[in-house]
Amino acid sequence: MLTVNNAESYFKNKIGDDTEDIQNFWEAFKAFSKEAVEGEEEKEILFQCGVYDFTGNELFHFDFVRQFTVFEEDDHSHMEQLHCEFLYKPTSELKKLKVEEWSMDYDDIDNFLNHIESLREFKIPMNLKPIKSEIYQEEI
Secondary structure, three states: OOOOOOHHHHHHHHHOOOOOOHHHHHHHHHHHHHOOOOOOOOOEEEEEEEEEOOOOOOEEEEEEEEEEEEEEOOEEEEEEEEEEEEEEOOOHHHHOOOEEEEHHHOOOHHHHHHHHHHOHHHHHHHOOOOOEEEEEEEEO
16 A cells, blocks of 8 residues: 555656656656555645755756645644656746646646646746756655
8 A cells, every 4th residue: 555654665666767757757746646645635736846046056946746644643743745856957948937736726636737737837847858856755
């Protein structure tokens, strides 16, 4: 059973060694976003992008996120996010792109994913080569 604790390793196994192909990441992420996770009440998927200096350097962040709400004995404990993130040099074109879209704002996950794929904030970076990609999970 897929759990919050094994979500990162599970997703990394789905990606395999092909860490250069953004389309592969996206297809794997779409499938992963529909999978049931033990204890999950609602699927919380986020697509976000924009130029930030989180790393100390200004970079364009292109990020697919699955958020998990963790409960302990029916009480809210904390939240965790699994990020599938790509970093780019912030070109003038990328500096114009910024978006934050949550799946909970849509009727169903497929409508959300179709909407994301229609955004220019999604299409433009998908056709560029990132300088770095990483998959990581963090408590927020």
